[in-house]
Amino acid sequence: MGGYRFLEDVAIADVAFEAWGADLADLLTAAGEATFAVMVDLAAVPAEMSHRVRLEAPDPEALLFAWLEELIYRKDVDSAVFSRFAVTVTEGPPLTLDATCTGAPIRQERMPMRADVKAVTYHLFAVERGQDGWQARVVLDI
Amino acid sequence: MEVKTTMEVKRISEYVWEIPPTEKPGMLVPARIIASAELLAEMDRGVFEQITNVACLPGIYRYAICMPDGHWGYGFPIGGVAAFDVKEGVISPGGIGFDINCGMRLLRTNLTEAEVRPRLRELVDGLYRAVPAGVGVKGFVKLSKSQFQDVMVQGAGWCIRNGYGWPEDEGRIEDGGRIAWADPSVISARAVERGIGQLGTLGSGNHYLEIQVLYPENVFEPEVAAALGLNLPNQVVVMFHCGSRGFGHQVATDYLQVFARAMPRYGIRVSDRELACAPFQSPEGQEYFGAMACAANSAFANRQVITHRIREVFGDVFQRDPRELGLEMIYDVAHNIAKVERYTLDGEERELLVHRKGATRSFGPGEPGLPPPFDRLGQPVIVGGSMETGSFLLVGTRGAMEEAFGSTAHGSGRTMSRTAARKKTHGRDLLKRLEEKGIMVRAASYEGVAEEAGFAYKDISRVAEAVEAAGLSRRVALLKPIGNVKG
Numbered sequence: 001m002g003g004y005r006f007l008e009d010v011a012i013a014d015v016a017f018e019a020w021g022a023d024l025a026d027l028l029t030a031a032g033e034a035t036f037a038v039m040v041d042l043a044a045v046p047a048e049m050s051h052r053v054r055l056e057a058p059d060p061e062a063l064l065f066a067w068l069e070e071l072i073y074r075k076d077v078d079s080a081v082f083s084r085f086a087v088t089v090t091e092g093p094p095l096t097l098d099a100t101c102t103g104a105p106i107r108q109e110r111m112p113m114r115a116d117v118k119a120v121t122y123h124l125f126a127v128e129r130g131q132d133g134w135q136a137r138v139v140l141d142i
Numbered sequence: 143m144e145v146k147t148t149m150e151v152k153r154i155s156e157y158v159w160e161i162p163p164t165e166k167p168g169m170l171v172p173a174r175i176i177a178s179a180e181l182l183a184e185m186d187r188g189v190f191e192q193i194t195n196v197a198c199l200p201g202i203y204r205y206a207i208c209m210p211d212g213h214w215g216y217g218f219p220i221g222g223v224a225a226f227d228v229k230e231g232v233i234s235p236g237g238i239g240f241d242i243n244c245g246m247r248l249l250r251t252n253l254t255e256a257e258v259r260p261r262l263r264e265l266v267d268g269l270y271r272a273v274p275a276g277v278g279v280k281g282f283v284k285l286s287k288s289q290f291q292d293v294m295v296q297g298a299g300w301c302i303r304n305g306y307g308w309p310e311d312e313g314r315i316e317d318g319g320r321i322a323w324a325d326p327s328v329i330s331a332r333a334v335e336r337g338i339g340q341l342g343t344l345g346s347g348n349h350y351l352e353i354q355v356l357y358p359e360n361v362f363e364p365e366v367a368a369a370l371g372l373n374l375p376n377q378v379v380v381m382f383h384c385g386s387r388g389f390g391h392q393v394a395t396d397y398l399q400v401f402a403r404a405m406p407r408y409g410i411r412v413s414d415r416e417l418a419c420a421p422f423q424s425p426e427g428q429e430y431f432g433a434m435a436c437a438a439n440s441a442f443a444n445r446q447v448i449t450h451r452i453r454e455v456f457g458d459v460f461q462r463d464p465r466e467l468g469l470e471m472i473y474d475v476a477h478n479i480a481k482v483e484r485y486t487l488d489g490e491e492r493e494l495l496v497h498r499k500g501a502t503r504s505f506g507p508g509e510p511g512l513p514p515p516f517d518r519l520g521q522p523v524i525v526g527g528s529m530e531t532g533s534f535l536l537v538g539t540r541g542a543m544e545e546a547f548g549s550t551a552h553g554s555g556r557t558m559s560r561t562a563a564r565k566k567t568h569g570r571d572l573l574k575r576l577e578e579k580g581i582m583v584r585a586a587s588y589e590g591v592a593e594e595a596g597f598a599y600k601d602i603s604r605v606a607e608a609v610e611a612a613g614l615s616r617r618v619a620l621l622k623p624i625g626n627v628k629g
Binding site: 077 | 186213214216240241276277278279280332335336337339340345346347387388391392394395398414415416556557558559560561562586587588589590593629
């Protein structure tokens, strides 16, 4: 299980969020949701299409970064937003992510759209493992 | 007066402040901030941290500079300007920004407010339909891969030759709308895929397209204004702010990764990953420069095709040829870019790589390469304010060449977070209030509108006053919005 919240005072010109999860898969799910929640009301996104993502990375930080970078890239290439993610992570090494992202092509008249995300940044970027699971902080360029 | 740093900030003159290199280990040059005392006191802590980090970069010359609209950014602060020796210095994507060649374009018209007001709703709706804006929307220019490569190399010129614009537009764009060293071979497939479908899109966030009015009381230099095409009381102009879209964002993302891997090989360490850099003369540095130019040209092209659509919409609404409506370019400027430029400073002529991140070129009269009438007047500078306060047209000065590597500010800078702005007002309420004030807005996102409310930004007039007082550019006109399209 996981979740996210936006950090109000951290990134004035852009958006910062904190995400957490019991395991890495939950963390990545929450971070994916947070990223798209910046762009659209997730509840308004129907399940019309899905896209599979497979990624490898040497460590959890690199994996989270590559995952969010892929989602932002996909948003522009497919002109689509994703609201549900089914993520599995295998330890390896390397860390491997296999995810199915479900969402829909962007249609402004039926989905309340928000701000566009240009990029995931390294600003204040952090991924940590604690007693209760994983936490991450991400700043997105709007 | 309190500033948000414990580092020493010395006052060099009324509008110039300096943090000495002794204030942070690794600083090679001082860090300068151009601002009034009030603007300096408002600057966030990140500005001081980041501009002093920039002052540590290898090969930096003279000083790192932050403009009066400065606020924290990625690596460099927004409003950051830094010049590097072309042989010994580095190039840093954080000194250009994710939105490569985000910039401003201004068109004039022969129309007055009285002629436009009755058709304002039609115009704003027409522009909203004709210029796709918002998250992930597709552009109206369909390109094959090979055409996209042509756009990367030819910039605005490709658009003009393919029916999107007038031949005389080229002379009214920074660098003629085409940066010469673009190299499509160093662009990743990923960047191509991300960008190819977005030519002819406005973007979202703080990007916008505005119909504005020049009221007589807002003309600062009537002769210069007239020479630039602003010659009617209550003249209507069109200004817009947008950049290279997903293409530029991906190029920046790609090269930040390339540089992160390359830096250890060059013995460079930075305190902030967003300040990743490489020697300008290294293969990686040169490739990024070539890739940056491709993205910059795509942004010039984007603004060019949008210009074409603006002309079409005005033509349709007024049922007249756009040429008859006088819809000529005034100018187009980049405010996220790096250029190799020559300066005579400290008695020597130097070739410098100048980074401008959220800063605009501000070349003065007599600068080589400026076509008439700018060779006589200085180049136009367009600095964007909020949708309530308006935006400025200024001209560049010789002072900018001497003091700030030919640079000036770019806009007003935010004062509160997007979340805080959304809590303070609802988009729908704001639109109603704006309409009551005579400003008609069409937006793809109500939340986006709230985030862009005037109260979320510094007062652009104070920024413009500061750059004029510091001798970097002179105010020509304040342009007030009456119509706005947002993504």
